[in-house]
Amino acid sequence: MRFRKIHGAGNDFVLLSDPGSDGPDGGKEWPKEAERLCARRTGVGADGLVISRLISNSPAVLEITCFNADGSIATMCGNALRCSAWAAHRDHGFQQMSLHMAGVVHEAVVSDNSVWVTAEVGAVLPRRLQTVINGRPTWFDSAHTGTEHVVAIVDDVDAIDAVMVGRLVRHHADLAPLGTNVNFVQSAGHQALKIRTYERGVEAETLSCGSGAVAAAVVATMRGLVARRAVTVHNRAGEPLTVRPHDARPNRTHWVGGLVTNTFEGVLA
Numbered sequence: 001m002r003f004r005k006i007h008g009a010g011n012d013f014v015l016l017s018d019p020g021s022d023g024p025d026g027g028k029e030w031p032k033e034a035e036r037l038c039a040r041r042t043g044v045g046a047d048g049l050v051i052s053r054l055i056s057n058s059p060a061v062l063e064i065t066c067f068n069a070d071g072s073i074a075t076m077c078g079n080a081l082r083c084s085a086w087a088a089h090r091d092h093g094f095q096q097m098s099l100h101m102a103g104v105v106h107e108a109v110v111s112d113n114s115v116w117v118t119a120e121v122g123a124v125l126p127r128r129l130q131t132v133i134n135g136r137p138t139w140f141d142s143a144h145t146g147t148e149h150v151v152a153i154v155d156d157v158d159a160i161d162a163v164m165v166g167r168l169v170r171h172h173a174d175l176a177p178l179g180t181n182v183n184f185v186q187s188a189g190h191q192a193l194k195i196r197t198y199e200r201g202v203e204a205e206t207l208s209c210g211s212g213a214v215a216a217a218v219v220a221t222m223r224g225l226v227a228r229r230a231v232t233v234h235n236r237a238g239e240p241l242t243v244r245p246h247d248a249r250p251n252r253t254h255w256v257g258g259l260v261t262n263t264f265e266g267v268l269a
């Protein structure tokens with residue numbers, strides 16, 4: 001089975017395009033396959049496994065399934081959608097397409113050097129929980145951007161032990177049983193933010209997170225750090241994502257865009 005090793009602004013995936021209708025062991029074993037392939041030492045190594053299936057050429061529609069590195073399903077993964085759109089552009093020439101993920105329809109646009117997808121924003125809850133970071137009580141707001149996110153606005157994201165605090169908050173009793181992705185965000189100048197994200201399902205800090213960048217922009221707008229227009233979100237990869245409200249549905253839908261890099265391709269043993 002052929003695969004792509006691809007990353008969206010540093011968030012990396014093993015991407016399988018149309019792997020046959022079943023997958024390993026009748027399709028039931030994808031979660032195990034995700035764990036196996038994503039293992040950094042014994043597999044290909046990735047934050048997630050993405051399966052893309054072409055549904056229709058005209059209009060261009062694909063079904064995308066994303067498994068986190070631990071085999072759990074991601075109901076929304078902005079970077080996996082962006083990587084899938086890039087691959088569909090390469091394989092089928094689509095520039096605009098619809099991507100279905102976990103029952104939600106996302107728009108995608110591939111331009112010269114960036115790939116954009118839409119994210120749907122649900123409930124935004126201020127002061128969802130509090131914890132102490134470096135001796136200072138810190139609030140997390142929650143924002144549902146297709147998956148669970150909490151966001152803390154802090155002075156200096158680099159001063160935080162993102163894995164230690166991220167893990168604590170991810171497993172916070174108030175957010176059980178689902179848990180959450182955890183974002184630390186600081187102001188980084190005019191319409192710009194700096195972010196670090198601890199990702200549920202990867203159970204580690206990742207280099208970028210599309211739905212986390214959208215959650216950061218939404219919370220930072222609510223908190224008055226940025227205005228409701230395009231925001232640059234600087235991440236650990238040094239490949240910023242841009243988040244902007246959708247023209248037709250600015251309160252509900254946001255675009256997230258940035259680079260996609262096809263690192264290598266191969267054949268699974």
Ligand SMILES: N[C@@H](CCC[C@H](N)C(=O)O)C(=O)O
Nearest residue numbers: 074077078079147209210211
């Ligand atoms: N990196 C992703 C988010 C992936 C989903 C997350 N780990 C979860 O299970 O909630 C993104 O780019 O949005």
